[in-house]
Amino acid sequence: MLVRSILAVSLSYIMCQAAFAVSQDTQAMTDASAVASTPVADPIDPLTLDNKGASQIMADQQLSNTSASEVQISTEEQKHLDNVSHTAQTIDAGPEKQNNTKSVGKAEKGNWTLDGLNNSEWTPSLGRGQFPAYARAQVMLNNAHASPGAIDGSSGKNMLKAIASFQQMQGLQTTGALDQDTWNALIALQDKPAFQEYTITENDLKGPYAKEIPHDYALQAKMKGLYYTRVTEMLGEKFHMDEAFLKQLNPKADFNKLGQKVIVTNVRNNLSEDIHLIVAHKGAKQLYLFNSKNQMVGSFPATIGSSDTPSPTGVYKVTGVTPNPWYSYSPSNFVQGKNLQPLSLPPGPNAPVGNIWIGLSKRSFGIHGTPNPSTISKTASHGCIRLTNWDANDLGRKVKAGAVVKFLE
Numbered sequence: 001m002l003v004r005s006i007l008a009v010s011l012s013y014i015m016c017q018a019a020f021a022v023s024q025d026t027q028a029m030t031d032a033s034a035v036a037s038t039p040v041a042d043p044i045d046p047l048t049l050d051n052k053g054a055s056q057i058m059a060d061q062q063l064s065n066t067s068a069s070e071v072q073i074s075t076e077e078q079k080h081l082d083n084v085s086h087t088a089q090t091i092d093a094g095p096e097k098q099n100n101t102k103s104v105g106k107a108e109k110g111n112w113t114l115d116g117l118n119n120s121e122w123t124p125s126l127g128r129g130q131f132p133a134y135a136r137a138q139v140m141l142n143n144a145h146a147s148p149g150a151i152d153g154s155s156g157k158n159m160l161k162a163i164a165s166f167q168q169m170q171g172l173q174t175t176g177a178l179d180q181d182t183w184n185a186l187i188a189l190q191d192k193p194a195f196q197e198y199t200i201t202e203n204d205l206k207g208p209y210a211k212e213i214p215h216d217y218a219l220q221a222k223m224k225g226l227y228y229t230r231v232t233e234m235l236g237e238k239f240h241m242d243e244a245f246l247k248q249l250n251p252k253a254d255f256n257k258l259g260q261k262v263i264v265t266n267v268r269n270n271l272s273e274d275i276h277l278i279v280a281h282k283g284a285k286q287l288y289l290f291n292s293k294n295q296m297v298g299s300f301p302a303t304i305g306s307s308d309t310p311s312p313t314g315v316y317k318v319t320g321v322t323p324n325p326w327y328s329y330s331p332s333n334f335v336q337g338k339n340l341q342p343l344s345l346p347p348g349p350n351a352p353v354g355n356i357w358i359g360l361s362k363r364s365f366g367i368h369g370t371p372n373p374s375t376i377s378k379t380a381s382h383g384c385i386r387l388t389n390w391d392a393n394d395l396g397r398k399v400k401a402g403a404v405v406k407f408l409e
Helices: 011-016 075-093 114-118 132-143 157-170 180-189 202-206 217-221 231-238 243-249 389-398
Strands: 018-022 054-059 195-199 261-265 277-281 286-290 296-301 314-323 327-329 343-345 356-360 366-368 404-408
Touching: 075 157, 075 277, 075 286, 075 296, 114 132, 114 195, 132 157, 132 180, 132 195, 157 180, 157 286, 157 296, 202 231, 217 343, 231 243, 231 261, 243 261, 286 389, 296 389, 314 389, 356 389, 366 389
Parallel strands: 018 314, 277 404
Antiparallel strands: 018 054, 195 261, 277 286, 286 296, 314 356, 314 404, 327 343, 356 366
């Protein structure tokens, strides 16, 4: 999201200070009051970092002297991009299936118990829709760093594009279709069941939680934090699940009960390799990640700009990472409701930029999270790169200042 409304992390501050890594404690990120950054006096630079919110500070790390515009995509990287982005754009041009929200529990759709989910198998006759095998596949794709976005057990576009990315990374034919070779490759990489039983803890119930998140920015600015509003919302993000799907899998669960056992995914929360190159592909609505060996090592569904507020073109660099950023609204960029004065919105997972900001060397542009994970790649942003909170945090843990970000149409 072009955060014209958020006038990004002070580049001069980042250049002089450091690159930051996001805290690896996922639960801690639900408590914005514990790690929230402090707004600076100058509204032009509203994002800064409370050092307690970072897992480490790499002092004296400066950006490379090499201009981002001088960086070239290698032949190998371009081959990866051509293959996977073509498939992704073909998928995106097709019709979006409608989720069947009544499928959970129907015998003909498979077994949605914990054992049923973990032992589900793909078959060529499965077709499109919502099935346990697709839920298992989505978790396996997530764990292989080909993110399907919010896991919902359905064969939607984000899942199909994740399959294409996985196929590309594994040297398989990049079709975007789940076939036997792809299923076997997913199974071979797994070292744990796709789903697990989770017991709701005291910390889960303690929050903090907000009663609601008002639409009006003026009301949001008065809040202590833009926290989660309910346990299911928090658990959905913690386990990379669509909130409605979490409820579908646990129709009789009382999510506000201490000790309640629920079925959730068994997902990883960090990339395995540091990131050398990030390609924001607007046509594919994907973020593709490459390591220093020119190998594609990950992909995320992404919302990248809109026709009214397009994302930038060209090549830039990451300048730093800020967890739990403050959001600065300015009516000079766009007017929200009747708000004609600048506002500073507190941090939290339901903030306009989610709970992380990865700044770029183009002023006021960045990669960030979102309060609405199930809409990623399906709606427009204000020009920046919007990911689910968990994918943005995953990237923030590994990316360092100086990593190249290239925008492609």
